[in-house]
Amino acid sequence: MKELSLYVFLALTGLLMSACDESFSDWKSPQFYPQESAITVPGLTASAQSAATIDLASAGDAVKVLSLSEATLPAGAKLDHLRMVVSPVGIDAEPVTIQALDAEGNFSKEELQKVVTDYYGRAPEARMLNAKVYLDLVNGEQSSYVDAGAIVILLTPIAPQISQNYYIVGGTLDWAGSAASKEQKFNHSDKNVYDDPIFTIVINAAEGDTWFAIGDDEACDAIANNEEGAWSKLLGTTKGNGNTDLTGTLARRYDLSDDGSFCVPAGYKKIKVTLDMMAYTYTIEPVNIAENYYLIGGPGNWDSSKNQKFSHSDKDVFEDPVFTYVFEGSGSEMWFAFGDDEAIDAVGEGVWNKLYGTKGESTDLTGSFDRRYNLDGDHSFCVDGQAKLYRFSINMAEMTYEITPLNFLEYIYEAGVNNSWGEYLQPLYCSDGTGLYTGFFYAQEDSWTEGKGAFKFRGAADGWDNGNYGTGTLNDDGLTGTLIDDGGSGNIMPAPGFYRADVNLANMTYTLTPINSVYVVGSALNNDWDNGVQMTFNTAKHCWECDATFTEAGVIKFKGNGTWDSQDGNWGGTMNNIINGSNDNIPVTLSGDVHIEFYPLCDTKSYCTITAK
Numbered sequence: 001m002k003e004l005s006l007y008v009f010l011a012l013t014g015l016l017m018s019a020c021d022e023s024f025s026d027w028k029s030p031q032f033y034p035q036e037s038a039i040t041v042p043g044l045t046a047s048a049q050s051a052a053t054i055d056l057a058s059a060g061d062a063v064k065v066l067s068l069s070e071a072t073l074p075a076g077a078k079l080d081h082l083r084m085v086v087s088p089v090g091i092d093a094e095p096v097t098i099q100a101l102d103a104e105g106n107f108s109k110e111e112l113q114k115v116v117t118d119y120y121g122r123a124p125e126a127r128m129l130n131a132k133v134y135l136d137l138v139n140g141e142q143s144s145y146v147d148a149g150a151i152v153i154l155l156t157p158i159a160p161q162i163s164q165n166y167y168i169v170g171g172t173l174d175w176a177g178s179a180a181s182k183e184q185k186f187n188h189s190d191k192n193v194y195d196d197p198i199f200t201i202v203i204n205a206a207e208g209d210t211w212f213a214i215g216d217d218e219a220c221d222a223i224a225n226n227e228e229g230a231w232s233k234l235l236g237t238t239k240g241n242g243n244t245d246l247t248g249t250l251a252r253r254y255d256l257s258d259d260g261s262f263c264v265p266a267g268y269k270k271i272k273v274t275l276d277m278m279a280y281t282y283t284i285e286p287v288n289i290a291e292n293y294y295l296i297g298g299p300g301n302w303d304s305s306k307n308q309k310f311s312h313s314d315k316d317v318f319e320d321p322v323f324t325y326v327f328e329g330s331g332s333e334m335w336f337a338f339g340d341d342e343a344i345d346a347v348g349e350g351v352w353n354k355l356y357g358t359k360g361e362s363t364d365l366t367g368s369f370d371r372r373y374n375l376d377g378d379h380s381f382c383v384d385g386q387a388k389l390y391r392f393s394i395n396m397a398e399m400t401y402e403i404t405p406l407n408f409l410e411y412i413y414e415a416g417v418n419n420s421w422g423e424y425l426q427p428l429y430c431s432d433g434t435g436l437y438t439g440f441f442y443a444q445e446d447s448w449t450e451g452k453g454a455f456k457f458r459g460a461a462d463g464w465d466n467g468n469y470g471t472g473t474l475n476d477d478g479l480t481g482t483l484i485d486d487g488g489s490g491n492i493m494p495a496p497g498f499y500r501a502d503v504n505l506a507n508m509t510y511t512l513t514p515i516n517s518v519y520v521v522g523s524a525l526n527n528d529w530d531n532g533v534q535m536t537f538n539t540a541k542h543c544w545e546c547d548a549t550f551t552e553a554g555v556i557k558f559k560g561n562g563t564w565d566s567q568d569g570n571w572g573g574t575m576n577n578i579i580n581g582s583n584d585n586i587p588v589t590l591s592g593d594v595h596i597e598f599y600p601l602c603d604t605k606s607y608c609t610i611t612a613k
């Protein structure tokens with residue numbers, strides 16, 4: 001034992017006399033005082049209990065973290081209220097104070113777990129914490145603030161083993177084959193698996209009962225390589241082989257009394273499986289998708305009118321579970337929800353909890369959703385209303401959504417075989433920012449297209465970075481379909497020919513109208529407004545052309561497919577600014593034999609040239 005010098009004792013006594021008068025008998029309710037600085041007691045220092053890492057998974061409820069060296073104290077004085085001020089190494093974060101359970105250096109495992117995971121996340125890795133150790137020197141009802149020095153602690157938080165990837169083995173697929181191919185992979189965010197331990201997947205259900213197990217890479221690779229005991233590495237339910245309970249806990253088959261295979265009874269088309277690998281639990285949700293969904297609120301009323309119906313492809317809803325609704329912004333906050341026929345009808349009866357709401361924050365633009373009766377409130381969706389349009393897409397198989405604010409540029413561009421994939425500009429024009437684009441171009445075939453034209457749309461004139469719009473779904477002739485913005489999207493491939501293209505980037509659809517013929521008509525052509533002169537498309541020049549004889553310097557127009565319908569093409573205006581649907585005739589000054597070239601690209605870009613022969 002070390003003795004205190006007289007000077008130290010006098011200093012301590014002075015501090016003790018000036019300290020606040022409080023009782024310090026309750027360890028659970030420690031008192032703190034804003035002293036300017038702490039004193040030190042010679043010989044009294046803290047040291048880490050071990051230079052090795054403390055693994056909280058194997059520790060008891062009370063964890064020995066540090067020890068205090070012995071020191072001689074003034075008569076009647078004792079040490080009390082041991083605590084650490086802890087901060088992470090290499091992370092800019094506020095320090096946290098942890099109270100010890102006793103004066104022997106034991107701390108709560110629960111508190112240590114919270115501190116290390118709050119700073120570093122849940123991954124079971126050794127983490128370093130700096131700690132300043134403080135305690136009180138108590139004499140009766142007075143105390144002094146004592147600095148016992150600094151230590152470094154190594155802690156490994158409690159966490160189960162979580163793999164990076166999980167897969168469904170079985171289901172509607174061959175068990176061994178699906179393990180080897182790993183094609184039924186669970187979805188996961190880009191976060192660390194210990195920060196986000198949730199994995200989800202939607203699989204097809206079998207016509208009868210659907211049986212499956214779950215494997216990680218280790219288990220699937222072992223099955224693919226025919227390793228001994230490979231099948232026992234799969235995960236199954238602890239509730240017993242063939243158990244049809246939709247919730248439960250997971251374990252490796254080698255820890256189960258049977259194989260623990262999951263069984264979902266017949267009667268469903270899709271099955272959603274959610275894993276919480278921190279808790280080692282699962283939830284199975286048989287998926288049923290309605291034929292129709294409706295927005296409620298937003299730009300419309302909160303009523304049961306069903307006048308805000310989501311659009312959908314012509315595919316079966318289980319083949320294509322994505323529904324989309326596009327609405328205009330209002331300039332201020334807009335709140336809304338959505339529901340199927342059952343939910344909207346229930347609103348008419350005063351029942352609101354069948355609507356769908358977000359599981360996250362109302363202003364989240366992406367996330368997952370559920371019925372309101374499964375949520376702790378209405379969880380309506382909210383946008384700021386500042387965008388011109390909003391596209392609200394819901395995936396009813398995965399129960400996820402995406403809200404996209406839309407502010408469209410004036411032009412997008414066709415790129416395909418006809419223009420060497422964008423070397424010659426083929427613009428489509430949007431006049432009002434609504435995402436509705438129209439343009440005209442020739443869909444040209446190539447040696448690899450098997451007698452079809454091939455093209456896509458893109459958002460930039462000089463590249464694919466600002467939109468790469470290809471087929472999502474299309475009908476057999478390619479004249480209508482949906483678009484996806486993805487570098488891997490498919491080419492649109494109708495029969496070769498000249499087309500009017502109407503593209504709606506708000507709801508990601510397109511329509512092609514074949515323009516099989518174009519005629520030049522007018523007063524300059526002997527006042528022939530019916531038949532005129534038929535033109536021929538020149539694929540090298542990207543224009544319609546013909547030779548004609550002008551009987552006078554008059555006016556002309558161009559019309560497609562022999563009609564005046566602007567859907568087929570009804571072009572007027574001026575030679576340098578030809579507009580489809582214009583009532584204005586195009587003045588011409590030449591007479592006699594002429595050569596006409598007409599470039600019907602899109603409004604603001606269309607023009608013609610007329611030269612004497």
